[in-house]
Each structure stands twice: as structure tokens, then as C-alpha cells.
Amino acid sequence: MIAITIDNRNVLAEPQDTILQAASRNGIRIPTLCYHKRLSPIGSCRICMVEVTGMDKPVPACTTPVAEGMTVETRTERVMELRRTVIRMMLINHPMECHVCGASGSCALQDLAYEYGVAAHEFGEIPVNRRVKPYATPLIPYDPNKCVLCLRCVHACQEIKGIDALSIALRGSLAHIQGERSRCISCGECWQVCPVGALTQAVTDPPTRIHQMEAVTTTCGYCGVGCQMELRVMDGKVWGVTAPDDPEGPNNGSLCAKGRFGFDFIGHPDRLTVPLIREGGRFREASWEEALAYAARKLKEICASHGPDAVMGFSSARCTNEENYLFQKFLRAGVGTNNVDHCARL
Amino acid sequence: MNRFFFSSWGRDPDKTGPWEEKGLLFPARFDDDREIRAFMGWQGIICRDPSVNMVDMCREYIKRAQQESCGQCTPCRMGTRILGDILERICQGRGTGADLPALKSLARQIADASRCDIGQTAPIPLLHALRHFRDQFEKAVREAAPIPRGTYLFKVTAPCTSACPSHLDIPGYVEAVAQGRYEAALKIIRQDCCLPGVVGRVCVRPCEANCRRGLADEPIAVKTLKRFVADYELDHGKRPLFPEIARKKQRIAIVGAGPAGLACAYYLGLRGYPTTIYEALSEPGGMAAVGIPDYRLPRHILRHEAHLVERLGCEIRYGIQVGKDISMDQILETGAAAIFLASGAHQALRMRCQGEDAGYEGFMTGVVFLREAAFGRRPLSGEKMVVIGGGNVAIDCVRTAVRLGFAEAVLVYRRTEAEMPADPEEIRDAKDEKVAFHFLTQPIKILAKKGKVTGLECLRMVLGEPDASGRRRPVPVEGSNFVIQTDAVVPAIGQACDLSYIPPESGIPLTRWKTVAADPVTFQVDGRPIFAGGDCFYGPLTLIAAIASGKNAARFMAKYLEKGKCLPEERDVMEGLIQKIGVYDPQEAPPIIGGRARIHPKTLDPEMRTASFDEVERGFCAAEALQEASRCLRCSRLALAAL
Numbered sequence: 001m002i003a004i005t006i007d008n009r010n011v012l013a014e015p016q017d018t019i020l021q022a023a024s025r026n027g028i029r030i031p032t033l034c035y036h037k038r039l040s041p042i043g044s045c046r047i048c049m050v051e052v053t054g055m056d057k058p059v060p061a062c063t064t065p066v067a068e069g070m071t072v073e074t075r076t077e078r079v080m081e082l083r084r085t086v087i088r089m090m091l092i093n094h095p096m097e098c099h100v101c102g103a104s105g106s107c108a109l110q111d112l113a114y115e116y117g118v119a120a121h122e123f124g125e126i127p128v129n130r131r132v133k134p135y136a137t138p139l140i141p142y143d144p145n146k147c148v149l150c151l152r153c154v155h156a157c158q159e160i161k162g163i164d165a166l167s168i169a170l171r172g173s174l175a176h177i178q179g180e181r182s183r184c185i186s187c188g189e190c191w192q193v194c195p196v197g198a199l200t201q202a203v204t205d206p207p208t209r210i211h212q213m214e215a216v217t218t219t220c221g222y223c224g225v226g227c228q229m230e231l232r233v234m235d236g237k238v239w240g241v242t243a244p245d246d247p248e249g250p251n252n253g254s255l256c257a258k259g260r261f262g263f264d265f266i267g268h269p270d271r272l273t274v275p276l277i278r279e280g281g282r283f284r285e286a287s288w289e290e291a292l293a294y295a296a297r298k299l300k301e302i303c304a305s306h307g308p309d310a311v312m313g314f315s316s317a318r319c320t321n322e323e324n325y326l327f328q329k330f331l332r333a334g335v336g337t338n339n340v341d342h343c344a345r346l
Numbered sequence: 347m348n349r350f351f352f353s354s355w356g357r358d359p360d361k362t363g364p365w366e367e368k369g370l371l372f373p374a375r376f377d378d379d380r381e382i383r384a385f386m387g388w389q390g391i392i393c394r395d396p397s398v399n400m401v402d403m404c405r406e407y408i409k410r411a412q413q414e415s416c417g418q419c420t421p422c423r424m425g426t427r428i429l430g431d432i433l434e435r436i437c438q439g440r441g442t443g444a445d446l447p448a449l450k451s452l453a454r455q456i457a458d459a460s461r462c463d464i465g466q467t468a469p470i471p472l473l474h475a476l477r478h479f480r481d482q483f484e485k486a487v488r489e490a491a492p493i494p495r496g497t498y499l500f501k502v503t504a505p506c507t508s509a510c511p512s513h514l515d516i517p518g519y520v521e522a523v524a525q526g527r528y529e530a531a532l533k534i535i536r537q538d539c540c541l542p543g544v545v546g547r548v549c550v551r552p553c554e555a556n557c558r559r560g561l562a563d564e565p566i567a568v569k570t571l572k573r574f575v576a577d578y579e580l581d582h583g584k585r586p587l588f589p590e591i592a593r594k595k596q597r598i599a600i601v602g603a604g605p606a607g608l609a610c611a612y613y614l615g616l617r618g619y620p621t622t623i624y625e626a627l628s629e630p631g632g633m634a635a636v637g638i639p640d641y642r643l644p645r646h647i648l649r650h651e652a653h654l655v656e657r658l659g660c661e662i663r664y665g666i667q668v669g670k671d672i673s674m675d676q677i678l679e680t681g682a683a684a685i686f687l688a689s690g691a692h693q694a695l696r697m698r699c700q701g702e703d704a705g706y707e708g709f710m711t712g713v714v715f716l717r718e719a720a721f722g723r724r725p726l727s728g729e730k731m732v733v734i735g736g737g738n739v740a741i742d743c744v745r746t747a748v749r750l751g752f753a754e755a756v757l758v759y760r761r762t763e764a765e766m767p768a769d770p771e772e773i774r775d776a777k778d779e780k781v782a783f784h785f786l787t788q789p790i791k792i793l794a795k796k797g798k799v800t801g802l803e804c805l806r807m808v809l810g811e812p813d814a815s816g817r818r819r820p821v822p823v824e825g826s827n828f829v830i831q832t833d834a835v836v837p838a839i840g841q842a843c844d845l846s847y848i849p850p851e852s853g854i855p856l857t858r859w860k861t862v863a864a865d866p867v868t869f870q871v872d873g874r875p876i877f878a879g880g881d882c883f884y885g886p887l888t889l890i891a892a893i894a895s896g897k898n899a900a901r902f903m904a905k906y907l908e909k910g911k912c913l914p915e916e917r918d919v920m921e922g923l924i925q926k927i928g929v930y931d932p933q934e935a936p937p938i939i940g941g942r943a944r945i946h947p948k949t950l951d952p953e954m955r956t957a958s959f960d961e962v963e964r965g966f967c968a969a970e971a972l973q974e975a976s977r978c979l980r981c982s983r984l985a986l987a988a989l
């Protein structure tokens with residue numbers, strides 16, 4: 001541990017900490033926007049600028065390493081005004097239509113403007129390109145006007161997914177995110193990390209903001225990894241899927257394309273919701289009790305007339321490990337056969 | 347004549363005080379026809395003509411900054427746009443009194459908060475102008491009349507870029523590496539250096555000596571990052587995509603397949619000109635092949651990159667010595683439209699030591715020794731070898747001796763280690779390989795028995811007053827003679843050019859250092875269809891200087907063939923101006939907190955090295971390259987001249 005001073009408080013920091021990490025370790029808040037705990041520090045937004053004694057200029061807290069004896073000030077007039085200026089700059093091409101924006105209420109820019117009291121287009125307005133631009137995937141519409149070019153999406157695509165489908169196109173105020181469709185895997189990681197409403201999803205047309213809906217935490221059923229996910233539910237319907245933003249769990253807050261966007265089966269009319277029993281070539285609905293009793297009886301009959309090796313069990317990667325364990329136990333100990341296999345072997 | 351002169355170059359815009367006349371270094375003329383009326387850059391403004399409209403010049407400067415802004419941080423991306431819009435409004439006669447304080451506070455904040463030097467330096471000349479030419483801004487707002495646009499020249503540079511003889515876009519390619527875009531990085535490098543794998547291994551790295559990050563902790567490993575992307579391409583079986591170019595009819599002849607000749611052929615090839623290189627040896631690469639030993643630069647890298655040059659329409663005719671097998675006249679008769687002379691500097695300098703001309707067995711000059719070793723021979727026998735000299739060639743000779751099985755390899759130098767011109771890293775490597783160093787030792791006589799070297803008689807030296815080069819001159823100690831017993835003596839104290847292939851009656855002018863006299867910018871000889879570059883023009887210098895001269899000569903040769911003459915272009919003159927004023931400022935304290943150590947590539951274990959000529963230095967792995975590249979501060983600087 002090394003000793004530093006932040007806002008006149010003597011605090012301890014790990015030697016490899018950045019100023020931001022040291023501050024948050026000690027309960028001192030420094031505002032950020034591009035910083036994201038699942039990404040390496042980006043340093044693009046310049047909201048987190050702080051003053052360090054001995055330096056002529058402010059430095060970004062998120063990328064600057066601490067040093068023994070360093071004295072940091074996070075709320076001097078100079079950096080407070082700097083933050084206001086940066087927020088004004090971000091708003092210059094930002095449509096002031098939070099009331100129709102899906103991110104309102106969970107938007108980092110809105111929060112910063114609130115905190116720093118920046119009202120509207122204080123630096124005037126640049127009408128740059130008020131169209132939604134084509135993006136890496138048709139599942140995610142991209143609005144360059146709302147984009148603050150924090151580059152979280154680019155870093156997430158590269159660092160978390162290793163796909164590298166996003167980059168910056170053009171320069172200066174015309175700069176925007178461009179995607180490469182041939183690389184993109186539509187995982188939606190970019191959408192998940194976008195701090196504003198620049199990236200949305202085109203899979204559903206939700207009646208209210210997805211982040212304001214009830215979040216039902218569950219385990220993804222697509223494969224056996226066990227990713228934690230939140231189904232965003234309203235009026236008994238799933239409108240979107242987000243990943244809990246905690247680094248616990250097998251997926252560290254990340255999801256794949258199926259887990260994130262493949263949820264329409266949940267409410268699909270073709271989905272089987274009750275067991276069916278075939279009678280005379282036709283299916284009829286049955287209760288679970290009846291269906292299970294029927295299956296058990298048939299299995300017993302087959303074992304009695306043809307021996308247990310006439311039965312084979314085949315299970316699915318979409319079950320959990322525990323379920324698969326029980327399944328083979330059932331076949332080996334219950335039925336009495338070693339004929340058991342699993343779809344992941346195919 | 348009492349002419350107007352203003353300079354705020356290098357001054358803090360907030361402080362008054364004596365004007366630093368650093369700006370006086372700055373030339374007054376652009377070329378024969380044009381004056382430089384004003385210059386704007388990262389450290390302020392220099393103005394020689396009071397009629398230059400500074401408001402308009404600031405408008406242009408900030409507009410250029412906005413176009414260069416990479417978009418990766420808010421203050422520069424949006425801030426320079428806002429500044430530009432305000433300046434544009436003022437210049438259109440629609441400014442208001444509130445605009446000037448707004449410009450000032452915004453400019454300061456952009457300089458304070460931007461991530462790299464484009465945003466950090468772009469507002470500086472504007473701040474200087476607002477202070478020192480305030481009347482012009484006030485007048486523009488007051489009179490509200492449109493201001494016409496002036497004529498300007500613009501250039502982007504960086505401390506490292508400007509120090510590199512070939513001016514590679516170093517911040518550009520280092521950033522591409524940091525973003526994992528290796529092929530893009532290589533493309534940027536190849537614009538100015540066609541041998542990335544070679545230069546990425548053995549460049550003398552003036553860029554690193556001028557790297558601004560070095561002022562905070564350590565310079566960026568620019569060289570090893572270049573090697574990394576070159577190796578990436580080679581190791582992944584990728585090949586550069588050269589554009590389809592229509593082949594031109596005129597063929598150009600080149601003397602020498604060293605770095606200068608190869609570069610000239612490469613950049614002529616990209617312009618569609620087929621080339622024929624006449625090369626005396628059986629290998630491409632010149633001194634990079636037969637001077638630089640394989641443990642620093644494996645031959646297959648050189649051959650691979652030379653082969654890429656051949657793909658661009660270059661034919662290399664090996665084993666043909668110009669002057670002996672074919673004359674210059676005959677080359678012209680074969681229909682060559684122009685000739686590029688790139689014959690290098692392959693003759694060893696004399697030591698003025700008794701016995702060096704006696705033809706003793708066991709005596710050989712460094713260049714011959716290395717050439718023999720490069721062709722896989724052990725040209726000298728015995729157990730002990732003494733090499734004389736303190737430069738890189740001398741180090742190459744002793745380290746080669748170690749690998750050829752000399753039990754003892756000794757380096758003799760007349761000054762101390764501190765004065766050695768050799769690269770400190772190579773001195774370290776030589777020490778690791780158990781090379782013995784005798785400093786402050788001057789050889790005076792080679793001792794021999796029956797025509798075979800037995801020893802070297804030397805004098806002890808002490809350091810006296812500094813000489814013209816600033817190094818302290820060694821002075822012999824009277825009567826301090828002593829003898830070093832040895833089987834072989836190899837002097838490596840410098841090279842000269844062998845230009846005997848140029849017939850005196852050709853009238854090709856030579857300098858008094860026996861190099862070809864050519865224009866330092868266009869490399870043209872005396873207005874003829876003959877150009878010269880590399881070591882035969884500069885005297886023994888460096889690979890990257892040789893490549894730069896070949897690259898530029900190619901541009902001017904094409905111009906000459908297309909237009910009948912060639913003169914320096916505006917960008918060359920701009921580069922010259924920037925060199926005069928200097929980009930790297932060793933006094934500067936970069937606004938970052940250092941402490942991110944440079945990554946050093948791993949080297950082969952010293953015990954393993956000496957048994958073979960295997961490459962000693964490894965490259966970076968992808969993680970190391972990314973970590974190293976992300977240390978770059980991106981010190982791009984913008985320069986604007988008003989003509």
C-alpha cells in the first residue's frame with residue numbers, strides 16, 4: 001500500500017491503482033463516463049479530470065497511476081468548470097429529446113448534466129447528420145447524434161468479445177462508430193455497455209424503457225454454462241434481456257447473441273406448454289401427472305419384455321450439469337442400462 | 347532595413363517577459379519566389395509581415411486541427427469544432443464581443459483536457475494570437491467585414507517523426523498497433539519504409555532518442571513495434587497487397603541492391619516504373635547483408651523484403667560489378683532512362699598504424715572480415731582476435747569473432763566507454779558475450795613473425811580537452827608502450843566509398859570526402875538523369891537514411907522523367923522549416939505522470955548465443971506490443987505557414 005492525499009484526506013492505495021481506483025476504494029466519488037469496470041481504462045470522455053500537485057495541467061483520474069506522496073484534488077474550480085465544458089461539448093450535437101429516448105433515467109450524460117447543472121445547448125448546436133446510421137448488426141440501431149464517442153462499445157467488442165467489429169469513421173466532429181457486418185456476431189455487448197441512448201435494440205418495441213421494467217434474474221437455458229441474465233418483464237411479457245452488471249457468475253455480465261436476443265420463443269404461440277399424449281395418431285393434452293405415469297409405465301413394460309438394454313437415454317446440453325447427472329443415474333441405477341448419451345458429444 | 351519581426355515561439359502566453367528570439371532561427375524565405383509571412387505551430391507564432399491577418403490564420407489553423415482530430419476525446423473532437431465555428435463567424439463579419447472571451451476560455455480548456463497533443467497544442471497559437479494580436483480580433487468584430495482567406499501550407503509532424511530521416515508516421519502506426527490493427531500499421535510504415543522487418547531490427551532509432559515519453563519515463567520501443575507488425579505479417583503467411591499499377595515504358599537502372607537501391611526500386615515500382623539493379627555481390631541488402639551480422643538481422647528477413655521489391659517490377663542482376671562487367675555508358679545504352687547510384691561505402695579507412703599495409707596473415711579490415719563471415723567463412727585463424735574501433739562496426743566484428751570460435755575477443759578503443767559511438771545496448775550485449783574491452787588504448791604497430799600477426803603494440807591514452815565533436819580528445823602517455831599478444835588484428839574505424847566505377851570523364855561531381863555530389867533534397871546530380879543516395883552520397887550513415895534517400899529519389903526521378911526537371915516540393919520545404927525550428931524539446935515536462943516502464947524484448951541467453959549466429963533479440967508477443975504501444979503520447983504537432 002502507498003499513501004496519497006485525495007481532497008485533503010490521507011488515504012492508502014494499491015501501487016497499481018489508478019487515481020480513480022484509489023478514490024473509489026476510499027469512498028471518494030470522481031465522476032466518470034467512458035470508464036467501465038469490465039473494460040481497460042479508455043480515457044476518451046475527459047469527465048474524470050482531477051488536479052495533481054506539481055502538474056501544470058489536470059490529468060484523467062481513470063488512466064493516471066497513483067504515485068507515493070501524490071496529492072490529488074477532485075473538485076477544484078478548474079476541473080469543475082472543465083467538466084461542465086465537456087458536458088456542454090457532448091450536448092452540442094445531442095438531440096434534446098430525453099422524453100422519447102429509451103435511455104432516459106439510466107443515461108450517464110443525463111446524469112452528468114443534472115449533477116453539473118448544464119441545461120441545454122449552451123455552446124449552440126451543430127446539426128450533424130440526424131439519421132440513424134447503419135451499424136454492425138441490424139439488431140442494434142445506432143444513432144450518431146446521441147453517441148458521445150466514449151468508445152466503450154469499441155473496447156467491449158475488442159476486449160470482451162475479441163471480435164473487433166467496431167471502429168471510428170471520419171475525424172473531428174464528423175467522427176462516429178462504424179461496424180463491420182462480416183465480423184459482428186450480434187452479441188449486443190456494445191448495447192449493454194453504451195452509457196447513453198446511442199445504441200438500442202430492434203428486436204422488440206417496448207412500451208416503456210427496458211431498464212425501468214421488472215428484472216427477473218434467471219439462468220440462460222441455451223447451453224450449460226449457466227450465464228446469469230435478467231429478463232425485462234412487463235405485462236407478463238419479456239421485452240428484452242440484460243445481464244446483471246456484476247462480475248460474479250460465469251458470464252461476468254456478458255451474454256451471447258442467443259441469450260440476449262433469442263427470447264421470442266418464451267411467448268411464442270407454437271411453444272409447448274403442456275405435455276401431449278399421442279392416441280390413435282393424434283395428440284391430446286395431458287396433465288404432468290398423467291404424462292409421467294404413462295411414460296413410467298411404458299418404460300417398465302419395455303424393460304420387462306425386452307430387457308433394460310432396449311432402452312436408451314439421450315439428454316441435452318440445455319440442462320444443467322446436475323440434471324444431466326441425475327439423468328444418467330436414472331438410466332444406470334433406475335432403468336439398469338448404460339445406454340446413455342448427450343447431444344454435446346455429437 | 348528595419349523589418350517587422352514578431353515571435354512568441356516557446357513563450358507562455360500568460361506571461362510577459364523578454365521575447366525569446368528562438369523564432370529568429372526560422373528562415374524568412376520559403377523559396378526563391380516566396381517569403382514566409384508568418385508561421386503558426388505548437389509553440390506559438392512567428393510573424394514577419396504585419397499585413398498577415400491573424401484572425402484568418404487562426405481560422406485556418408483550427409480548421410486543420412478539427413480535420414486532424416481523431417475523435418477519440420471530447421475536448422478536441424467537439425472543442426476545435428466550436429472554436430472553428432466561432433472563428434468562421436468572426437471572419438464572415440458576424441462576430442460579437444462575447445466571442446473573444448469565449449474563444450479564450452474554450453481554447454484553454456481544450457489544451458487542458460485533451461488526450462493527445464493535437465488537442466493539447468492546437469489551441470496554443472490561438473491563445474498567443476488572442477494575446478499579442480488582440481487588436482486584429484477586436485477590429486474584426488467591430489468592423490464586421492468579411493475577411494478574405496489567405497494562402498497557407500500545412501503539415502503534421504511529431505518529435506519522433508521529425509527525427510526519423512524518412513519521417514515515418516510513428517504516432518499513426520503505434521496507435522494502429524495499440525488498436526490491434528496490425529496490417530493497417532504495416533501499411534502506414536511501408537509508405538515511408540519498405541524494409542520494416544529489417545529496420546524494425548537494426549535501426550539506430552533517432553525517433554526513440556527524440557521520443558517525448560522519454561522525458562516522463564522511457565521512450566516508446568518504436569523499433570520493436572515495427573518489427574512486431576512485420577513479423578506478424580510474415581508469420582501469418584500474409585503478403586502486402588500492392589495496388590495494380592500500369593507499367594510505364596521507361597526503365598530505370600540502379601547501382602547497388604543495398605537499402606538505398608532497394609528503396610528506390612520499391613517506390614519507383616509503386617509509381618509504375620520498372621527497374622534493373624546491378625549488384626556486384628550474390629545477395630541483396632548491401633551492408634545490411636554483408637555488414638550487419640545474422641545474429642542481429644537474419645538473412646531470410648532481408649531476402650523476403652527484397653523479394654517484395656522484385657514483385658513491384660524490379661529485376662536484380664547479381665554478380666555484375668559496374669565499372670568492370672558493365673560501364674555506366676553501357677547502362678545508359680541499354681535504354682535506362684535514368685540511373686540511381688547507391689553503391690554504398692565499402693572501403694575500409696586506414697588507421698595510420700605501422701604494418702597495416704604489410705599484407706600480414708592475420709590482418710584484415712572489419713568490412714572484409716564481416717563480409718567473409720556473412721558468406722559463412724571463418725576468414726582468420728587463431729585463438730585470439732583484437733578489433734580496433736568504438737563504433738557499431740567494431741562491435742559487430744568482436745561479437746562475430748566470438749561466434750566464429752575465437753576463445754578471446756578483445757576490443758581496443760582510444761577513448762573511454764562513455765565516448766563510444768556504438769549503441770549502448772550493443773555494448774551491453776558484447777559484454778554479456780564476454781568480449782574484453784581495452785579503453786584508452788591506441789595501437790601504433792602491428793607485430794608479426796614470418797609474415798604472420800603475433801601482437802599489437804599500443805600506447806596508453808588520457809582524455810584531454812574536448813575536440814570539435816565535443817568529445818574529449820585522447821592524448822598519448824609518453825613511453826607507455828605495451829604489447830597485446832594476438833593471432834589476428836581487425837581494424838574497424840570507418841569506411842569510405844569506392845567510386846572507381848564512375849569514370850572521371852563522365853564529369854559526375856564528387857565531394858572532397860569522396861562521395862557523390864548531389865542535391866540534398868532531390869538527390870539529383872548536376873541536373874542530369876543521374877541521382878545518388880545512401881552511403882555513397884552521405885558517407886557511411888544508416889539504413890533508414892539510405893531508405894529515405896531512395897524513397898525521395900524515386901519521387902524526384904519520376905518527376906524528372908515526367909516533367910523534364912525536378913525541384914523540391916512544398917512539403918519538402920515545409921519539412922525543412924520544421925527541422926530548423928525543432929520539434930523535440932528536451933526541456934519540456936510532458937503533462938503526464940510517468941512510471942509505466944518500457945517493455946524490453948527478451949534476448950537469447952548469452953551462453954546459447956555464442957555457439958551460433960541465431961538471432962539474439964526476440965520480438966514482442968501481441969500482449970507486449972499492445973502494452974508498449976499504448977504508452978505512446980501521440981505527440982502530433984500541426985504547422986501552418988502563411989505565404
Ligand SMILES: Cc1cc2nc3c(=O)[nH]c(=O)nc-3n(C[C@H](O)[C@H](O)[C@H](O)COP(=O)(O)OP(=O)(O)OC[C@H]3O[C@@H](n4cnc5c(N)ncnc54)[C@H](O)[C@@H]3O)c2cc1C
Nearest residue numbers: 602604605606626632633637668689690880881887888889
Ligand atoms: C558492420 C556494419 C553494421 C551496420 N549496422 C547498422 C545498424 O545496425 N543500423 C543501421 O541503421 N545502419 C547500420 N549500418 C549502416 C548501413 O548498413 C548502411 O548505412 C546502409 O546499408 C547503406 O545503404 P546503401 O544502400 O547506401 O549501401 P550498401 O548497403 O552499402 O549497399 C551498396 C550495394 O552496392 C553494391 N555495389 C557497390 N559498388 C558496386 C558496383 N560498382 N557495381 C555493382 N554493385 C555495387 C554493393 O555490393 C552493395 O550491395 C552498418 C554498417 C556496417 C558496415
Ligand code: SF4
Nearest residue numbers: 147148150151153194
Ligand atoms: S455507441 Fe454508445 S458505447 Fe459506443 S461510442 Fe457511442 S456512446 Fe459510447
Ligand code: SF4
Nearest residue numbers: 416417419422462465
Ligand atoms: S487527436 Fe488527440 S486530442 Fe484530438 S480527439 Fe484524438 S485523442 Fe483527442
Ligand code: SF4
Nearest residue numbers: 506557558978979981
Ligand atoms: S510518445 Fe509516441 S508520438 Fe510521442 S514522441 Fe514518443 S513515439 Fe512519438
Ligand code: FES
Nearest residue numbers: 034043045046062
Ligand atoms: S472516465 Fe476518465 S476519461 Fe472518461
